[in-house]
Amino acid sequence: MKANVGGIDRTLRIVVGLALIAATLTGTIGAWGWIGVIPLATGLFRICPAYFLFGKSTCKTS
Numbered sequence: 356m357k358a359n360v361g362g363i364d365r366t367l368r369i370v371v372g373l374a375l376i377a378a379t380l381t382g383t384i385g386a387w388g389w390i391g392v393i394p395l396a397t398g399l400f401r402i403c404p405a406y407f408l409f410g411k412s413t414c415k416t417s
Contacts, residue, residue, distance in 0.1 A: 358401035361414035368398030 360368065375391025378384045397403045406412060 356402050356407075358414055359406045359412040360397055360401045360403050361412075364413040365398045365401060368394040372396070372398060 372391040372393070372395025375384070375388045376395065379386065379388030379391070401414075
């Protein structure tokens with residue numbers, strides 16, 4: 356699979372994912388905060404399955 360998450364999108368996904376997981380671990384929000392694993396993983400691996408479905412990419416083209 357080719358990377359389709361780039362730049363600012365990637366950074367935001369990682370930050371939001373970590374924030375949700377941290378909020379869950381501190382007890383600020385409930386177990387739903389574990390959903391943060393999804394944006395964290397898509398940010399780290401630079402691949403978003405939903406982007407493939409819709410034919411979207413935020414990576415710069417060379």
